[in-house]
Structure formats: structure tokens, C-alpha cells
Amino acid sequence: MTPGVRPLIAGNWKMHGTLREAAALAEGVRAGAAASRAELLICPPFPHLVPVAGALGDGVGLGGQDCHAAARGAHTGDVAAAMLRDVGATYVILGHSERRADHGEADALVRAKAEAALAAGLVPIVCVGESEAQRLAGAAEAVVTGQLDGSLPDGFAAAGGVVAYEPVWAIGTGRTPTEAEIAAIHAAIRANLEGRFGEAGAGLRILYGGSVKPGNAKGILALPHVDGALVGGASLVAADFLAIAAGVPDAA
Ligand code: PEP
Numbered sequence: 577m578t579p580g581v582r583p584l585i586a587g588n589w590k591m592h593g594t595l596r597e598a599a600a601l602a603e604g605v606r607a608g609a610a611a612s613r614a615e616l617l618i619c620p621p622f623p624h625l626v627p628v629a630g631a632l633g634d635g636v637g638l639g640g641q642d643c644h645a646a647a648r649g650a651h652t653g654d655v656a657a658a659m660l661r662d663v664g665a666t667y668v669i670l671g672h673s674e675r676r677a678d679h680g681e682a683d684a685l686v687r688a689k690a691e692a693a694l695a696a697g698l699v700p701i702v703c704v705g706e707s708e709a710q711r712l713a714g715a716a717e718a719v720v721t722g723q724l725d726g727s728l729p730d731g732f733a734a735a736g737g738v739v740a741y742e743p744v745w746a747i748g749t750g751r752t753p754t755e756a757e758i759a760a761i762h763a764a765i766r767a768n769l770e771g772r773f774g775e776a777g778a779g780l781r782i783l784y785g786g787s788v789k790p791g792n793a794k795g796i797l798a799l800p801h802v803d804g805a806l807v808g809g810a811s812l813v814a815a816d817f818l819a820i821a822a823g824v825p826d827a828a
């Protein structure tokens with residue numbers, strides 16, 4: 577944890593669930609949210625944003641999983657940042673490795689989307705992370721810092737932007753880096769943020785994501801410069817998501 581920073585535990589529901597399942601899951605998260613020391617955030621699929629917001633109540637934040645770089649216009653199938661804000665979202669995940677892989681999103685587009693998010697009053701959660709081949713080649717830190725340089729807009733720190741370190745090979749696989757490897761990349765991210773944004777970079781939240789479960793969350797969340805988690809699969813079970821949030825250190 578970073579001293580003085582409230583941890584953020586964010587659930588990315590991706591493209592899962594029916595409306596009925598989403599509402600039940602949100603009710604389950606709501607039921608345990610008051611006991612959490614961490615800030616809780618749920619990012620449902622777009623069609624579920626409004627009903628999930630209602631089911632979550634005021635104690636759990638709402639986020640989108642993506643937005644377009646333009647403020648409005650003829651972009652069939654896309655969603656504007658202001659639309660997310662309008663339905664109650666306060667965060668948006670950007671540059672997730674599945675967006676980078678499935679839709680060819682490169683750093684410049686992620687940066688443009690983050691600028692759109694900031695303009696709409698959303699806090700961007702910008703995802704970075706190396707592939708397995710890049711890690712095996714010893715390039716993990718260089719890849720991640722390069723993605724930060726290319727993906728973060730200048731206004732990122734002033735808006736309290738969030739970085740999520742998500743090694744691509746750890747997402748949905750049940751595999752994670754060692755705690756030492758996570759700590760090393762998070763330290764490199766912190767150095768990058770401080771180098772770019774000065775003092776403001778010291779207080780930005782850096783989340784870890786990639787096969788976080790109730791069983792490994794406590795150890796990961798205790799590491800320096802790990803200020804929360806971005807959770808995929810385990811966020812689809814309310815008890816598991818809440819158990820992960822319960823793993824934040826007592827001092828948090
Ligand atoms: C994610 O996709 O952001 C993620 C961390 O997924 P999982 O927890 O399932 O690895």
C-alpha cells in the first residue's frame with residue numbers, strides 16, 4: 577500500500593451475465609460493502625450499467641469498461657464518456673489487454689480515450705502489462721513504462737487517474753507473478769509516475785490485476801505501491817469479491 581492512499585478494489589465483469597444475474601450479483605456486493613475499508617467499484621457491461629447502479633446503491637462506485645475517444649458522433653456500437661458519466665459512472669477502464677488484443681487498441685488511442693474520459697469528468701483506469709514472451713525476454717518493465725508514456729494524458733494525475741498493472745499472461749489463467757515481481761513492476765510504475773507528474777504521481781493509485789483471488793489477495797495487497805486490485809473472474813462471485821476487498825491491510 578501507499579501510505580495515506582485509500583485502496584480501490586474494482587470488479588471488471590467483462591461480457592458476462594444476464595440482467596437478472598447482474599442485479600443479484602450487485603445486491604450481493606452491496607450487502608457486504610459497508611464493512612469494506614477499501615473503495616469498491618463495479619464495471620458491468622454497458623446494458624447493465626443503469627440497473628446495476630440501482631442495485632449497488634450509494635456505497636459502491638460504478639464504472640464503464642471502455643469509451644470512445646470522441647465526445648459524440650457517428651460511431652455505431654460505441655459509447656461516449658459523457659454517456660457513462662450521465663448514467664452515474666465515475667470511472668472507466670481503458671486500454672485493457674482484451675481491448676488492445678481484440679480491437680487493436682494501441683497506446684495513442686488509449687491516451688485519446690483517457691483524454692475524452694477526463695473531459696467528461698470520469699477517472700480513467702489505464703491498464704498496462706506485458707505478454708509472457710515479453711516477460712521471458714526480460715522486457716516487462718520496459719514494456720510497461722513505454723505503455724505508460726504512450727497511454728497517459730497530461731491531465732491524468734490532476735484528475736487522480738488510476739493505473740492497473742495487468743500482466744497479460746496472468747489474466748484469467750490462475751497464474752500470477754511472484755510477489756517480488758509484482759513489487760518490482762509497481763515500483764517502476766511509481767517511479768515513472770513521479771518522473772512525469774512529480775509529487776502528484778506519488779499519490780496515484782496503482783492496482784494489480786491478473787488472477788487475484790481471495791487466497792492470494794492479502795499478500796499482494798500488502799506489497800509496496802499496490803493500492804488495490806482490478807479483479808475479473810473472482811468479481812463474478814460476490815463473496816469472493818468482498819473477500820478480496822477484506823484483504824486490504826489494516827492500516828488502509
Ligand atoms: C482482468 O481482466 O482485468 C482481470 C484481472 O481478470 P482476472 O481477474 O480474471 O485474471
